[in-house]
Amino acid sequence: MNEDTARLSLKIERLEALLAVTKAMVTQHDLDKLLDIIAHEAANIVGAERASIFLVTSDRRALTSKIAIGMEETGLAFSIDAGIAGYVARTGEVIVSDDPYGDERFNPRIDEETGFKTFNLATVPMYGTDEKKPGPLGVFEVLNKKDGDFSEEDLEILLALSGQAAVAIENARLLAELRLAQDKLDRENTRLRQRFLKEYAFENIIGIAPAMTELLSLASRVAESTANILITGESGTGKDLLARAIHGRSPRAEGPFVALNCAALPESLLEAELFGIEKGVATGVEERDGKIAQAAGGTLFLDEIGDMSLATQSKVLRVLQEREFTRVGGSETVRVDIRVIAATNKDLKAEIEAERFREDLFYRLDVVELCLPSLRERREDIPLLAEHFLEVYRLKSEKDIKGMSQEAHDVLVSYTWPGNVRELQNEIERAVALAKPGETIGQEILSEKVRAAAPSPLRPMADAVRALETGLIARALKESEGNKAAAAKLLGLSREGLRKKMARYEIKL
Structure with missing residues (x-):
């Protein structure tokens, strides 16, 4: 025992x-x-x-x-x-x-x-x-x-x-491996955050035109607040760049900056991308967070919000009002702390009149409106931007480009730039690609559409008058289908006066 x-x-x-x-x-x-x-x-x-x-x-x-x-x-x-x-x-x-x-x-x-x-x-x-x-x-x-x-x-x-x-x-x-990986991620995040803050700082936005300097001054002030911001302006004016600069200057700079182009996705995919989706909503679908959840503690940038459907607009309005949302296919309410910066190239007031945009959402977004000027409204910035992009693509291509001629600058300034800064950037990238190492970019390297806007050189007044009158007579004859009496009437001339000018300029029907 x-x-x-x-x-x-x-x-x-x-x-x-x-x-x-x-x-x-x-x-x-x-x-x-x-x-x-x-x-x-x-x-x-x-x-x-x-x-x-x-x-x-x-x-x-x-x-x-x-x-x-x-x-x-x-x-x-x-x-x-x-x-x-x-x-x-x-x-x-x-x-x-x-x-x-x-x-x-x-x-x-x-x-x-x-x-x-x-x-x-x-x-x-x-x-x-x-x-x-x-x-x-x-x-x-x-x-x-x-x-x-x-x-x-x-x-x-x-x-x-x-x-x-x-x-x-x-x-x-x-x-230990996880800690090493986490330390590596933390260092990388710190590096990327510092790079982000440096690259997208207000100081790096190029602009000496009064319209631009006034805008940047206002944007810098409102960046430090928590207010929602609406950025308007034509496509290619740099709305994304301005939004990132605002985030970098804001109290949320340490948080994420999450961007979503509302025009790039159909409504069904846009909602899943924005709000996230629950597992099992469709075959093979796994649960994932949307852009709103990813932006928690930081800034959500909704680009081209004017293209968002009314149904999705109502859900975004709930996020702005209640600071909560529900995933696609889910029933649980998720709380979120974000700042929203929206951007559009549309006239949202006209969209409201046409019943394509919610008025209540507009006023939630339009706490502060920043209207980016088009490039043709800030022509004095064109040479600065051109030189900046020239340096960017010169380094990227590793070409020894000497610079850009004054004639090329003059041509660039004369062009209307319907695509704004983005179009100018593409034009300079094209010029660098075509330029030979060691040469200076002249106006002849620029695209035909840009060169066509170049100011005509001065010539004798008689030649200018001849060219003008010849063109007007030709147009009047075309519109009157060759009827000289009708053409003379359009031009404010007598029939005999028109005959003499046609003889002087050797214009024949």
């Missing part, structure tokens, strides 16, 4: 040891401290003088001691080909020895270095859960049982504890 009681007591002690280790794994995140607890429990429960945990190096050529209970040396390292610990690490076998010095696999060098005498030992492998990694990730070894030799029960507890240690080691390594 006493023997049964002793066995039961031993089992209870061992279960308590496993429980202590399990609790430690939940509460202790320091790997060294956790392995120290495991090794101590192992030494205590089997009655060993020493307990060591050895880890296999990444190249699987050596073992290093991670934890050594009962000895001061914890930095031991030796070849995986040496000793019983090395043998277990290579083969995965369990070794129990009552006469280590009689075992040819035993390495006495460690005893010599530590001044410790090994009388018996038990060594078990530690296997991780990653099947792709060959062999044990380390070994668990106990030395010199204080009362007799190591038993089968001792091996059972050692194997159980080695499994716990292996899980702890794997978790610690995964956590």
